[in-house]
Amino acid sequence: MADNDLAKTRERVLSLRREIEKHNYYYHVLDQPLIDDAKFDQLMSDLQQLEEEYPELKDPDSPTRRVGGEPLSAFESLEHKVPMLGLDNAFNEEGLLDFAARINRLSRVDRVDYFCELKIDGLAVSLQYEGGLLKHGLTRGDGYSGEDITQNLRTIRQIPLKLPENLSLEVRGEVYISKKDFEKLNRQREEEGLMVFANPRNAAAGSVRQLDPRLAAKRPLKLFLYGLGQHSLSLSTQEELLCYLEKMQLPVNPNRTICSGIEEVQDYCRLWQGKKHKLPYEIDGVVVKVNSLILQKELGFTARSPRWAIAYKYPPEEKMTRVVDIEVNIGRTGAITPVALLDPVSLSGTTVKRASLHNEDLVAEKGIMIGDTVVVHKAGEIIPEVLKVVKEKRTGREKEFIMPHKCPSCSSETVRLSGEAARRCLNPSCPAQLVEKLIHFASRRAMDIEGMGPAVAELVYKSELVRDVGDLYYLTADKLIALPRMAEKSAENLVQSIANSKNNPLRRLVFGLGIRFVGEKAARLIAERFGTLDLLKEAQEEELTAIEEIGPKISEAVIHFFNKPETDRVLEKLRAAGVNFTEPIGNEEVSEDLAGKTFVFSGALSSYTREEAAEIVEERGGRVSSSVSKKIDYLVAGDEPGSKLEKARQLGVKVISENEFEALL
Numbered sequence: 001m002a003d004n005d006l007a008k009t010r011e012r013v014l015s016l017r018r019e020i021e022k023h024n025y026y027y028h029v030l031d032q033p034l035i036d037d038a039k040f041d042q043l044m045s046d047l048q049q050l051e052e053e054y055p056e057l058k059d060p061d062s063p064t065r066r067v068g069g070e071p072l073s074a075f076e077s078l079e080h081k082v083p084m085l086g087l088d089n090a091f092n093e094e095g096l097l098d099f100a101a102r103i104n105r106l107s108r109v110d111r112v113d114y115f116c117e118l119k120i121d122g123l124a125v126s127l128q129y130e131g132g133l134l135k136h137g138l139t140r141g142d143g144y145s146g147e148d149i150t151q152n153l154r155t156i157r158q159i160p161l162k163l164p165e166n167l168s169l170e171v172r173g174e175v176y177i178s179k180k181d182f183e184k185l186n187r188q189r190e191e192e193g194l195m196v197f198a199n200p201r202n203a204a205a206g207s208v209r210q211l212d213p214r215l216a217a218k219r220p221l222k223l224f225l226y227g228l229g230q231h232s233l234s235l236s237t238q239e240e241l242l243c244y245l246e247k248m249q250l251p252v253n254p255n256r257t258i259c260s261g262i263e264e265v266q267d268y269c270r271l272w273q274g275k276k277h278k279l280p281y282e283i284d285g286v287v288v289k290v291n292s293l294i295l296q297k298e299l300g301f302t303a304r305s306p307r308w309a310i311a312y313k314y315p316p317e318e319k320m321t322r323v324v325d326i327e328v329n330i331g332r333t334g335a336i337t338p339v340a341l342l343d344p345v346s347l348s349g350t351t352v353k354r355a356s357l358h359n360e361d362l363v364a365e366k367g368i369m370i371g372d373t374v375v376v377h378k379a380g381e382i383i384p385e386v387l388k389v390v391k392e393k394r395t396g397r398e399k400e401f402i403m404p405h406k407c408p409s410c411s412s413e414t415v416r417l418s419g420e421a422a423r424r425c426l427n428p429s430c431p432a433q434l435v436e437k438l439i440h441f442a443s444r445r446a447m448d449i450e451g452m453g454p455a456v457a458e459l460v461y462k463s464e465l466v467r468d469v470g471d472l473y474y475l476t477a478d479k480l481i482a483l484p485r486m487a488e489k490s491a492e493n494l495v496q497s498i499a500n501s502k503n504n505p506l507r508r509l510v511f512g513l514g515i516r517f518v519g520e521k522a523a524r525l526i527a528e529r530f531g532t533l534d535l536l537k538e539a540q541e542e543e544l545t546a547i548e549e550i551g552p553k554i555s556e557a558v559i560h561f562f563n564k565p566e567t568d569r570v571l572e573k574l575r576a577a578g579v580n581f582t583e584p585i586g587n588e589e590v591s592e593d594l595a596g597k598t599f600v601f602s603g604a605l606s607s608y609t610r611e612e613a614a615e616i617v618e619e620r621g622g623r624v625s626s627s628v629s630k631k632i633d634y635l636v637a638g639d640e641p642g643s644k645l646e647k648a649r650q651l652g653v654k655v656i657s658e659n660e661f662e663a664l665l
Contacts, residue, residue: 122176170229446512470573595621603638
């Protein structure tokens with residue numbers, strides 16, 4: 001190819017890249033698309049074709065390279081060039097007044113201008129640009145170092161891979177998922193039999209920390225930026241800072257204002273408390289900052305937060321509604337749980353129609369009757385809960401709730417065992433219990449059968465393909481495809497996931513069988529002691545109670561479980577299917593290199609759940625504590641670790657990152 005032709009092609013490629021990034025900005029940041037999707041797709045196709053024909057023109061910062069690369073085995077930990085600290089919280093207006101009084105005292109200024117912006121309920125991240133190009137993207141981590149999630153952040157089309165100016169700076173913000181996208185994502189996961197996310201923040205955090213960027217690219221992630229880390233800009237106010245970020249075509253929340261004095265701040269906080277549910281995304285408060293950057297610098301930082309900023313957190317929303325009826329649910333252990341059916345009420349952005357009442361004692365304690373007006377809120381902003389009865393609104397037509405003495409699912413007599421709050425159905429063939437047992441058996445912490453969620457478990461049971469957990473291993477793709485709403489690919493993936501679960505160690509099988517009182521830790525201790533399921537079946541009470549932390553209650557439940565005829569039938573199906581029945585005795589394959597060491601985990605980990613990390617420590621002879629003291633050897637700091645980190649530093653406890661924890665292993 002002639003040099004002249006190559007130069008023309010290079011100019012065409014550069015022009016396409018500029019045009020695509022312009023449309024990304026107008027569509028994803030300004031929400032003002034200039035062209036339709038078909039025309040945008042054609043631009044991308046033209047660019048991809050030219051880059052394939054002329055490999056020498058490929059560029060890692062091309063819009064076509066937002067998603068690519070192999071999955072990572074783990075995230076690398078990188079230091080923040082400027083500490084990325086959290087904020088102190090104010091939970092009421094008195095807290096705001098105290099904050100303002102401190103600012104006035106420290107600054108010796110009577111009236112301060114404050115910059116107020118909405119507090120997005122997402123995951124804090126930083127973006128590092130060098131020469132105008134996106135170099136790194138990190139989580140907050142412990143504030144001093146975070147995980148390198150660059151590949152995943154590149155998939156967010158609001159983030160420019162190249163700034164309009166050749167700057168080197170670090171910008172900080174919050175990754176989130178909108179309410180609408182969250183509902184759509186959960187509907188898709190439910191249809192695929194996957195576990196749904198509890199809230200948009202969890203969904204965003206889990207998506208950003210996927211080791212495979214191709215999975216992150218499928219999640220509807222968005223971003224608002226609100227501040228700077230290391231930079232060399234000459235700016236005088238927080239408002240000027242955000243205007244500059246907008247000029248750099250970075251996504252900034254338009255809902256922000258400058259308040260003269262703390263009284264205006266209070267008004268602004270009240271305004272958005274009333275309007276927050278009209279927003280397309282979740283917020284949990286307002287961030288209040290001193291507007292002057294010069295004054296911010298003078299006020300400085302404490303060990304864990306800036307003195308010049310505070311987060312005003314909204315209290316959980318409470319609403320009144322009516323208890324239309326009370327029905328009961330049956331769990332996998334036969335526990336019967338009363339559930340209040342409510343007049344639909346909008347609460348923290350969702351419509352609430354049901355709330356668990358836990359057990360008959362709680363119903364009696366709160367005096368809840370059918371027809372009562374009650375106050376509800378979301379515990380932890382997630383789980384609907386009845387707080388109290390508004391007795392003055394009673395009309396005399398309310399009806400007392402009586403727990404059923406016959407199981408609604410199988411009509412067996414229900415009993416309340418001595419010392420227990422729950423009433424139970426003890427019929428092992430109860431249909432409602434069997435579906436719950438399938439869900440538990442397939443759960444991530446048990447046999448980890450991806451695709452066997454609640455909807456699919458109920459479907460295979462009602463279709464009579466599965467009557468107990470043993471039947472799972474005889475499902476075929478052909479049988480599953482014949483079921484309503486079951487796609488061919490989903491069926492094949494589920495069958496493969498079931499096959500993979502055969503190789504799990506005995507501990508997971510013991511936990512998955514759902515023996516009463518046997519949690520993950522007890523299942524591990526028992527599996528390690530006996531080594532095979534056949535030996536465990538023959539275990540005597542004294543052998544079980546000889547295991548440290550296994551008492552008479554657990555040993556009695558284990559013996560009772562293995563003495564039931566239906567247990568033998570299930571185990572024979574599992575054995576014939578080739579499910580692993582063994583565990584290395586004494587866990588010989590794992591060293592005891594953590595013996596005598598005590599760990600505390602704080603913040604979100606990327607490679608493990610807290611339970612999985614604790615299990616690893618205990619397998620290696622260590623122990624895990626939930627609180628920080630001088631007796632702790634290590635605090636493992638994940639993402640956004642909270643107050644435990646500060647206490648550990650004060651007490652001189654060694655703080656390590658997740659990568660350092662893995663190095664210990």
